Amino acid sequence: MKNMVQWRRRIVLALIAALVGWGLYSGFRAQPVVVDLGAAARAPMRVAIEQEGRTRVVDRYVITAPVAAYARRIALDVGDAVQTGMPVVTLEPQRAEVLDVRRRAEAEARVAGAQANIGAVEQRMKAAQAGAGLALKDLQRVRTLRAAGHVTADAEDRGVAEAERAGSELRSAQFTVATARHELEAARTALGYAAAGGPADPVVLRSPVAGNVLKIPRKSEGAVSAGQALLEIGDPRGLEVEVDVLSADAVRISPGTRVLFERWGGEGALEGVVRVIEPAGFTKVSALGVEEQRVWVIVAFTSPSAQWQRLGDGYRVEASFILWEDKDVLQIPASALFRDGSGWAAFVVEQGKAVKRRIEPGQRNGLIAQALSGIREGEQVIVHPDDRLREGASVTAR
Structure with a gap:
């Protein structure tokens, strides 16, 4: 009986000693560092510059008063369709003022200049016609070669884009010719008004192109000065996008x-595709009050017009300029990378331990980074590593 009591006492003392030892071990041993983990995975990746922009009509025409006159009330409203040669504004002469000899001579000189300008723009239109015809022939040849399997689909796409660009230049040249003829008519009208010298028939200003009314600066009747804008006309089916980007992004x-x-x-x-990057920048104050140097980038739509026909002039859009993209990229969170000497490294979790690996990063888009070497698919990395992490430190996921 006495021996059994002693054995029980020994067992209790042994258990107490084991608990004390375990408590001391647990209290003094290094605790695992709580970390956030991310996985190396293969997925599509894109590097882009995102910025807001707005649409605008490619060919915009502002009808101005050729002389100081009295404008009748404009019957059109914004959005109304107009045809080439359609009367849009009616001007009455100011009876209290007559053009003198000097201003009459200036009007005659403007008529002569407008006549000379028509010949120049007609020659440019012929050049644009030749370019458009050549682009169509090249596209037909590329499609023939594509059908035979001698060229790639990318060559056919470039041929289509070139044909559309040449067609746009031809239409723009035709609009320029129509505008030059309108300017000649306006100059002749100014000369005829000067010759009247008093009450005469009203001066009718006509639309130089077919399109829609975009803006009416002044709808009511009243006196107008020479050169004052009366109406803006354009074809909303011909849209492009203007985007102002930081000058540091524009160079990319x-x-x-x-x-x-x-x-x-x-x-x-x-x-769409970038058509023009304007060579001159401008200063813009951001919402935070910081002055920024920005550059206008003009983008032409490449999607079929039926998809964006609901857009109009001055509509807001969000543009993403694709600098690089790939459909199968081994990537990790960009926040897992840190500088290690002249290169980059990341902590990889192996059997609950943090192991530092040299990583060769590729493309980055701010959130994720391409891993060219140093890590395998499926391995876990520690994101946002702090100063507590050391090589071989025990870690646990948050």
Whole structure:
């Protein structure tokens, strides 16, 4: 009986000693560092510059008063359709003022200049016609070669884009010829009004092109000065997008860069290409009050017009300039990378331990980074590593 009591006492003392030992071990041993983890995975990746822009009509025509006159009330409203040669504004002469000899001579000189300008723009239109015809012939040849399997689909796409560009230049040249003829008519009208010298027939200003009324600066009747804008006309079917980007981002963009419009109000994404990067920048104050140097980038739509016909002049869009993209990229969170000497490294979790690996990063878009070497698919990395992490430190996921 006495031996059994002693054995029980020994067992209790042994258990107490084991608990004390375990408590001391647990209290003094290094605790695992709580970390956030991310996985290396293969997925599509895109590097893009995102910025807001607005649409604008490619060919916009402002009808101005050729002389100081009295304008009748404009019957048109914004959005009304007009045809080439359609009367849009009626001017009455100011009876209290007559053009003197000097101003009459100036009017005659403007008529002569407008006549000479018509010949110049007609020659440019012929050149544009030749270019458009050549682009169509080249496209037909490329399609023939494509059908035979001698060229790629990319060559056919470039041929289509070149044909559309040449067609746009031809239409623009035709609009320029129509505008030059309108300017000649306006100059002749000014000369005829000067010759009248008093009450005469009203001066009728006509639309130089077919399109829609975009803006009416002044709808009511009243006296107008020479050169005052009376009406803006354009064809909303010919739209482009102007986007102001930081000058540091503009140097990364080049003509022909692919552009996506993913949040524009309609279904699906619209596509376009950079047409022009304006060579001069301007200063703009941001919402935070910081002065920024920005550059206008002009983007032409490449999606079929039926997809974006609901857009109008001055509509807001969000443009993404695609600098680089790939459909199968091994990537990790960009916040997992940190400087290690002259290169980059990341902590990889192996059997609950933090192991530092040299990583060779590729493309980055701010959130994720391409891993060219140093890590395998499926391995876990520690994001936002702090100063508590050391090589071989025990870690646990948050």
